[in-house]
Amino acid sequence: MTDPADLTIKAAGAAMRAGELTSVDLTEAVLDRARITESHLHAFLTLDQDGAKAAAAAADAALTGGADAGPLHGIPIALKDNMCTKGIETTASSQILSGWIPPYNATVVDRLGAAGAVVVGKTNLDEFAMGSSTENSAYGTTRNPWDPETVPGGSSGGSAAAVAVGSALGAFGSDTGGSIRQPAALCGVVGMKPTYGLVSRYGLIAFASSLDQIGPFARSVEDAAVLLEAIAGFDIHDATSIRGDVPNIRGSLHDGVAGLKVGIVTELSTTGIDAEVRAAVDQTVDGLSNAGAEVVDVSLPSCEYGLSAYYLIAPAECSANLARFDGVRFGLRAEGATTEEMMAATRAEGFGPEVIRRILLGTYALSAGYYDAFYGQAQRVRTLIRREFAAAYEDVDVLVAPTSPTTAFPVGERAADPIAMYYSDVCTIPVNLTGDPAISVPVALDSKGLPIGFQVMAPALGEERLFQVAQTVEDIAGFTARAGLASSEVLQP
Amino acid sequence: MSDYEAVIGIETHVELMTRSKMFCGCPVAFGEAPNTTTCPVCLGLPGAMPVPNAEAIEGILKIGTALDCHVADTSYFHRKNYFYPDLPKNYQISQYDVPICHDGSISIDVDGAATRIGITRVHMEEDTGKSIHMGGGGRIHDAEYSLLDFNRSGVPLVEIVTEPDIRSAEQARVYGAELQRIVRTLGVSDARLEEGSMRFDANISVRPTGSEVLGTRAEIKNVNSLRSLQRAVAFEIARQIELIESGGTVVQETRHWNEESGTTTSMRSKEESEDYRYFQEPDLVPIEVSAEWRDAVVAALPELPAAQRARYQALGVDARVAGVLVATDELGALFEEAMAAGGDPRLIGNWLSGEAVAWSRAEGVEVGASPVTASHLVELAAMVADATLSASAAKQVLTGVLGGEGSPAEVAEARDLVQISDQGVIAAAVDEVLAAHPDAVDGIRGGDMKPIGFLVGQVMRATGGKADPKQVQQLIRDKTTG
Numbered sequence: 001m002t003d004p005a006d007l008t009i010k011a012a013g014a015a016m017r018a019g020e021l022t023s024v025d026l027t028e029a030v031l032d033r034a035r036i037t038e039s040h041l042h043a044f045l046t047l048d049q050d051g052a053k054a055a056a057a058a059a060d061a062a063l064t065g066g067a068d069a070g071p072l073h074g075i076p077i078a079l080k081d082n083m084c085t086k087g088i089e090t091t092a093s094s095q096i097l098s099g100w101i102p103p104y105n106a107t108v109v110d111r112l113g114a115a116g117a118v119v120v121g122k123t124n125l126d127e128f129a130m131g132s133s134t135e136n137s138a139y140g141t142t143r144n145p146w147d148p149e150t151v152p153g154g155s156s157g158g159s160a161a162a163v164a165v166g167s168a169l170g171a172f173g174s175d176t177g178g179s180i181r182q183p184a185a186l187c188g189v190v191g192m193k194p195t196y197g198l199v200s201r202y203g204l205i206a207f208a209s210s211l212d213q214i215g216p217f218a219r220s221v222e223d224a225a226v227l228l229e230a231i232a233g234f235d236i237h238d239a240t241s242i243r244g245d246v247p248n249i250r251g252s253l254h255d256g257v258a259g260l261k262v263g264i265v266t267e268l269s270t271t272g273i274d275a276e277v278r279a280a281v282d283q284t285v286d287g288l289s290n291a292g293a294e295v296v297d298v299s300l301p302s303c304e305y306g307l308s309a310y311y312l313i314a315p316a317e318c319s320a321n322l323a324r325f326d327g328v329r330f331g332l333r334a335e336g337a338t339t340e341e342m343m344a345a346t347r348a349e350g351f352g353p354e355v356i357r358r359i360l361l362g363t364y365a366l367s368a369g370y371y372d373a374f375y376g377q378a379q380r381v382r383t384l385i386r387r388e389f390a391a392a393y394e395d396v397d398v399l400v401a402p403t404s405p406t407t408a409f410p411v412g413e414r415a416a417d418p419i420a421m422y423y424s425d426v427c428t429i430p431v432n433l434t435g436d437p438a439i440s441v442p443v444a445l446d447s448k449g450l451p452i453g454f455q456v457m458a459p460a461l462g463e464e465r466l467f468q469v470a471q472t473v474e475d476i477a478g479f480t481a482r483a484g485l486a487s488s489e490v491l492q493p
Numbered sequence: 494m495s496d497y498e499a500v501i502g503i504e505t506h507v508e509l510m511t512r513s514k515m516f517c518g519c520p521v522a523f524g525e526a527p528n529t530t531t532c533p534v535c536l537g538l539p540g541a542m543p544v545p546n547a548e549a550i551e552g553i554l555k556i557g558t559a560l561d562c563h564v565a566d567t568s569y570f571h572r573k574n575y576f577y578p579d580l581p582k583n584y585q586i587s588q589y590d591v592p593i594c595h596d597g598s599i600s601i602d603v604d605g606a607a608t609r610i611g612i613t614r615v616h617m618e619e620d621t622g623k624s625i626h627m628g629g630g631g632r633i634h635d636a637e638y639s640l641l642d643f644n645r646s647g648v649p650l651v652e653i654v655t656e657p658d659i660r661s662a663e664q665a666r667v668y669g670a671e672l673q674r675i676v677r678t679l680g681v682s683d684a685r686l687e688e689g690s691m692r693f694d695a696n697i698s699v700r701p702t703g704s705e706v707l708g709t710r711a712e713i714k715n716v717n718s719l720r721s722l723q724r725a726v727a728f729e730i731a732r733q734i735e736l737i738e739s740g741g742t743v744v745q746e747t748r749h750w751n752e753e754s755g756t757t758t759s760m761r762s763k764e765e766s767e768d769y770r771y772f773q774e775p776d777l778v779p780i781e782v783s784a785e786w787r788d789a790v791v792a793a794l795p796e797l798p799a800a801q802r803a804r805y806q807a808l809g810v811d812a813r814v815a816g817v818l819v820a821t822d823e824l825g826a827l828f829e830e831a832m833a834a835g836g837d838p839r840l841i842g843n844w845l846s847g848e849a850v851a852w853s854r855a856e857g858v859e860v861g862a863s864p865v866t867a868s869h870l871v872e873l874a875a876m877v878a879d880a881t882l883s884a885s886a887a888k889q890v891l892t893g894v895l896g897g898e899g900s901p902a903e904v905a906e907a908r909d910l911v912q913i914s915d916q917g918v919i920a921a922a923v924d925e926v927l928a929a930h931p932d933a934v935d936g937i938r939g940g941d942m943k944p945i946g947f948l949v950g951q952v953m954r955a956t957g958g959k960a961d962p963k964q965v966q967q968l969i970r971d972k973t974t975g
């Protein structure tokens with residue numbers, strides 16, 4: 001029998017309802033998996049074993065009593081450690097929040113609780129979600145389960161690794177410039193960024209408020225859809241959340257792609273993209289064509305400036321969002337002779353180098369005399385990119401591209417070269433600037449045995465179409481290589 | 494002094510008395526134990542997000558409309574970035590290039606001259622917490638430690654900025670008083686200067702009379718009463734003129750008003766001032782105000798002080814008296830109630846602004862706390878109208894009523910101030926006086942009317958002031974010329 005930790009959410013749910021599996025057994029299996037793999041991977045910052053077991057027992061009792069909360073009932077999941085969990089330490093992988101226990105839950109945490117999910121722990125990330133490798137964590141690097149010498153991607157590397165290795169059946173991350181999709185690609189799982197405003201950001205420790213969006217990691221497209229359904233929808237506590245109806249996320253899941261028009265984004269699929277990644281993307285596109293989709297090339301020339309615009313807008317917003325970490329009310333407090341010296345010392349000691357770099361970049365970009373040339377110009381580029389995407393969707397149903405220019409890279413390789421690291425997000429950033437949804441689906445392994453992700457993008461609130469195409473991609477790619485992970489050294493006790 | 498002209502603009506912050514704070518559900522309450530009316534949002538905890546309070550937006554729309562402003566269909570919140578311990582996020586959510594209300598005006602009246610003061614903008618923001626600096630001089634830099642209370646953090650704050658149209662300390666005070674009156678009339682704030690729910694900052698410069706060029710300005714902070722506003726502006730104008738006259742130059746700076754010494758002292762110069770790095774608040778969407786909402790606010794606007802004064806003047810009340818009645822809630826309320834009961838506007842207006850205010854000052858008791866009622870005032874005015882009391886006796890009776898001696902009739906009786914209504918008694922007194930002053934009587938008969946006044950005075954004295962002087966005068970005329 002398959003180890004329950006390796007089941008999809010759908011299969012685990014069916015087994016529970018058939019009386020073949022309990023949430024307690026499933027949760028124990030997942031926690032056992034974490035106990036074996038954590039010494040290799042360090043996907044978690046906090047494993048809440050007691051809380052998880054108690055929640056699983058409660059879920060079993062409820063189900064026995066006929067109270068079925070839906071598809072996530074009793075399912076062990078993990079949360080990126082930038083989502084506030086009442087009573088559970090939440091650090092965003094920063095020293096400055098070491099020991100901070102939020103007095104409140106993020107909206108998504110409450111919604112997952114209402115959906116019956118069992119939270120097994122809080123996963124590692126690049127400090128304040130700033131990075132593409134999870135190496136920028138103040139609490140140690142997370143490793144890629146496919147090859148522990150490589151990074152899992154980032155910033156939600158812990159969530160991606162946990163789902164890949166079986167330490168959770170699903171997980172949540174946040175995606176500001178690709179922080180869900182890129183680690184999903186590098187770890188061989190499905191990762192999805194919803195339309196901006198579809199999921200409440202209340203309780204997500206902000207990196208760049210106009211770009212951040214919470215989304216799911218899963219081992220199948222359908223599981224990802226189920227996870228998204230549990231958290232999507234208007235929240236009174238987030239003024240930017242979308243009012244009105246949530247898209248019918250699984251409405252057309254198995255409808256195929258016959259008659260749909262798929263655009264390959266030239267600017268995101270050629271220059272600077274690893275040859276093996278390109279080949280896998282081409283092969284997937286051929287598959288879509290064979291499945292009845294019309295495939296066309298689409299040029300979005302402003303995408304070329306997306307990375308530059310992103311690295312002005314995101315740091316500018318983060319420079320304000322991170323101003324509250326000053327040692328006055330919570331978290332770390334360093335000594336200083338005056339209040340100002342205390343604040344400065346706390347920030348110098350509490351923030352890592354990448355966070356400090358981005359705060360400085362952002363502060364500069366917003367300064368009097370520089371605002372127009374930097375922040376203002378970046379906003380104009382953002383508008384241009386939005387217009388180009390909107391124009392493209394007049395003609396095509398979805399756009400596709402690689403998720404990441406390369407597969408997982410060795411730990412340390414890009415750590416000293418911020419520009420090379422920033423380039424890891426070149427394919428994922430444009431839709432953060434537009435606010436549109438996108439998903440990464442694993443389609444193949446490269447010659448080193450590392451996963452390759454295929455990205456599908458859709459217009460705002462086009463989740464139904466997005467998941468429809470993603471499901472077809474999953475079907476035609478037949479990515480079953482996850483079985484190969486079972487022999488990975490990280491699974492050896 | 495007349496060689497120079499002062500140019501003054503005033504920035505006013507008004508805390509709105511909404512049920513909840515600007516961006517969270519915490520109550521707007523004063524006097525609660527420190528840090529008890531707080532939540533993750535107004536404490537700026539990681540992950541917390543602001544949600545705008547529609548009641549506060551309604552409040553600022555009322556203020557903007559009362560100040561005759563243009564209301565923007567779409568306006569934006571911005572982040573104003575600066576580090577200060579009582580600013581929990583280390584940025585304040587405020588408005589920058591597109592405020593919700595702009596380009597309005599207010600008319601003020603100083604010594605009978607109406608002046609239009611332009612309103613540049615009225616924008617919405619959130620208040621900070623309060624720092625209490627312990628030890629040292631009570632200021633942050635020399636304090637031993639500081640305590641922070643975030644109860645005020647996130648209270649809705651409206652900033653009202655004038656054009657530099659104010660020319661004197663007196664105008665500054667009258668502007669402040671009128672704005673306070675308007676805000677209170679709208680019911681959006683208690684606008685108490687001592688408690689900080691209304692706060693003024695004045696930008697002051699001077700220039701040679703007739704010059705069109707603006708001088709360098711100083712910004713005066715820490716003005717906690719209308720009287721200090723006038724004093725601080727007057728001091729600063731004099732300081733700048735004296736500085737220029739003695740060959741110095743005014744530097745652009747922020748100055749702190751010191752109530753005890755009656756002077757301003759430098760806080761920080763422009764060079765040290767901060768770059769606030771404003772950018773649009775990404776956690777909020779633009780503020781949209783529909784035409785329907787605007788119209789509803791206009792329709793629901795109460796009578797504003799200027800209109801109220803005009804209405805009183807139309808009833809025959811002098812401008813000065815109308816000003817006093819409108820400026821003081823309890824007097825205005827008594828006046829309104831007395832008018833509704835058919836009282837004489839002029840008499841009652843004069844009594845309230847004259848005798849009642851004088852009594853209140855002398856006794857240290859608010860008129861509203863005295864036993865006087867609107868029906869007393871109406872009764873008193875009727876007693877004057879039917880000649881039961883003379884005008885001067887009525888004022889004495891009012892003082893008695895204010896002092897708790899009883900109703901006007903009771904006081905008039907007890908103080909023996911009721912006019913003599915018995916014609917026989919008055920006629921006898923007149924006859925006695927005429928008999929005692931034959932020369933005067935002859936004079937009148939010869940066509941010299943001047944002695945009439947003297948004779949009236951004699952009769953009034955003889956009757957202890959209780960005769961009706963008009964009636965006495967008529968009797969004298971009848972008896973000397975008839």
Ligand SMILES: [Zn+2]
Pocket residue numbers: 514517518519530531532533534535536647
């Ligand atoms: Zn609050």
